[in-house]
Amino acid sequence: MSTLSPDVVAAIHDLELAARLVVEGMRAGGHKSPFHGYSAEFQQHRPYRSGDDLKYLDWKILARTDRLYSKQFRETTSMSVMIVLDASASMAFPDEGISKFRYATILAASLAYLISTQGDAVGLMAMSDGALSYVPARGGRVHLRSLIARLDRLTARGTWQPERVIERGAGLLKRRGVVLVLSDFYDGEEATRRALRRVARRGHDVAMLHVMTPEELFFRYRGDLEFQDLESGERRLLDAGAIARSYRTAMTEFLERCRTEAHRDGIDYALFATDLAPERALRGYLLRREHRQPGEMI
Numbered sequence: 001m002s003t004l005s006p007d008v009v010a011a012i013h014d015l016e017l018a019a020r021l022v023v024e025g026m027r028a029g030g031h032k033s034p035f036h037g038y039s040a041e042f043q044q045h046r047p048y049r050s051g052d053d054l055k056y057l058d059w060k061i062l063a064r065t066d067r068l069y070s071k072q073f074r075e076t077t078s079m080s081v082m083i084v085l086d087a088s089a090s091m092a093f094p095d096e097g098i099s100k101f102r103y104a105t106i107l108a109a110s111l112a113y114l115i116s117t118q119g120d121a122v123g124l125m126a127m128s129d130g131a132l133s134y135v136p137a138r139g140g141r142v143h144l145r146s147l148i149a150r151l152d153r154l155t156a157r158g159t160w161q162p163e164r165v166i167e168r169g170a171g172l173l174k175r176r177g178v179v180l181v182l183s184d185f186y187d188g189e190e191a192t193r194r195a196l197r198r199v200a201r202r203g204h205d206v207a208m209l210h211v212m213t214p215e216e217l218f219f220r221y222r223g224d225l226e227f228q229d230l231e232s233g234e235r236r237l238l239d240a241g242a243i244a245r246s247y248r249t250a251m252t253e254f255l256e257r258c259r260t261e262a263h264r265d266g267i268d269y270a271l272f273a274t275d276l277a278p279e280r281a282l283r284g285y286l287l288r289r290e291h292r293q294p295g296e297m298i
Contacts, residue, residue, distance in 0.1 A: 003277045009106055010098040015152040016145065019109035023117070025279035026286075045069040079120040079177060080137040083108050084169045085154070086183030087128035089231045092156035094213060101156035103274040104182040104211045109148050110282060111180065116144040121177075124150060125169030129158035132165070137173055159231050162188050166195040176203040185210055185258055187231075197265045207268035209285070210258060214275050219247045 004021060012018040045058060047069060061069045085108050091101035108124070115122040116139060123137030124147050133154060135147045162183075170179045179199055185192055185208065200206045215221075221240035228235045255271065262269035270285045 003279055005277055006098045006103060006274055009278055010102050015105065015109050016113075016148045018106055019113040019148065022106065022110040022279045022282065023113045026114070026283050045071060078139075079115075080173050080175060081111075081115050081120060081122045081178040081180065082137055082169045082173050083111060083122065083124050084166050084179060084181040084183075085124065085126040085151070086160055086162075086165075086181075086185075086187075087126045087133075087154050087156050088160040088187060089157055090184055090186050091211075094215060098274050099156070100184055100211045100213060100274060103272070103278065104209075105151055105154070106278050107209065107211070107272065107282065108182055109151055110278060112144060112147050112151075116140070122147065123169070123172070125165055125172070126151075126154055127160040127165045128154050128156070132168065134169075134172065137177070160187060162192040163195040166192070166199060170199040170202065170204055170206075173204070176205075178205045178207070180207050180209060182209045182211055184212060184216075189257070193261050193265070196262070196267050200265055200267055205268075206266075207270070207289075208258065208262050210255075210269065210271045212271065212273055214273055217251065217273060219244050219251070 003025060009018050009022065012021070045061070047067075049070070058069045058071055061067065085104060087101065091104065092099050112122045112124070119139060121137040121139045122144070124133070124135040126133045133150060135143075135150050160183075166179070166181055173179070181196070183192075196206055196208065219240070221244070223240055224237060225240050226235055226237050259269050268289065270288070272281050272285075
C-alpha cells in the first residue's frame with residue numbers, strides 16, 4: 001500500500017476512514033502497537049518441576065521448608081491510554097492546507113484506532129474554547145467510533161489550560177497507563193512541564209507529541225507581512241526577512257527546551273511536522289518507542 005500524503009489524508013472527511021487507512025498502511029509494513037501493556041500478577045505456588053525457570057523459584061519457601069516451589073503468574077496484557085489533545089486556537093494554523101489541529105486530530109484518531117484494535121482501552125481529553133471534552137478509556141468497536149466522532153466534532157478555538165487538561169485526563173485513568181499529549185506546546189511552557197512531571201511521577205508513561213508546521217519550523221516568509229496571534233487576536237506588521245534569523249534562533253531554543261526538559265523528567269518527546277505523511281510519522285515514532293530502553297527518551 002502506498003503512503004498517503006498529509007493533504008490527501010486530511011481531505012478525507014470521514015475521520016474513522018482516514019485513521020483506518022493510516023493504521024492499515026502502518027500494518028502493511030509489519031508494525032505492531034508498542035502500547036500493548038504487560039504485567040505479571042502473582043497467582044499461586046506449585047511444586048517445582050524439572051526444567052522450570054529458576055528465576056521463578058521461591059527461595060523463601062525453600063529456606064523455610066527445604067522444599068522447592070515455583071511461583072506462577074497470571075499475565076495481564078490490557079493497557080489504558082489517555083490521548084490529551086490541544087484544541088486551542090493556535091492549533092488552527094495555517095488557514096489553508098492542513099492545519100496543526102487537523103494533523104493532530106488524524107494522529108489522535110489513528111492512535112486510538114491502533115490501540116483499540118490491539119484490544120486495549122483508549123480515552124480522550126481535550127479543551128476547546130474553555131470547555132473540557134472527555135471520553136473515558138474503554139475498549140471495543142462501539143467505543144472507538146464514539147471517541148472518533150467526538151474528535152471529529154472538536155474545533156480549535158480559544159486557549160487551553162495545560163495543567164488542568166493534562167492532569168485531569170491522567171487522573172481519570174483507573175490505573176497506571178499511557179498519557180499521550182498532542183500540542184504545539186506554545187501555551188504555558190512551565191505549567192505544561194509541571195503537569196507532565198506530576199503525571200509521570202504518578203507512574204504513568206507520558207509522551208509529548210509536538211505538532212508543528214514547516215512554516216513555523218523554518219520561517220521562509222519574505223517582505224512586509226502582517227502576523228496575527230490566533231489566540232489574542234493581536235496583529236503586527238513586520239519585515240519577515242529582518243526577523244527571520246532571530247525567529248529561527250528562538251524556535252531552535254524552544255524545541256531544544258522541549259526536548260531537554262522532557263528528557264530530564266523521563267518523558268518521551270517526538271516532533272511531528274505536518275508535511276510528513278501521518279502513516280510515516282507515526283511508524284517512525286512507534287518504532288523508536290518500541291525499541292527504547294526502560295526510562296529512555298525517544
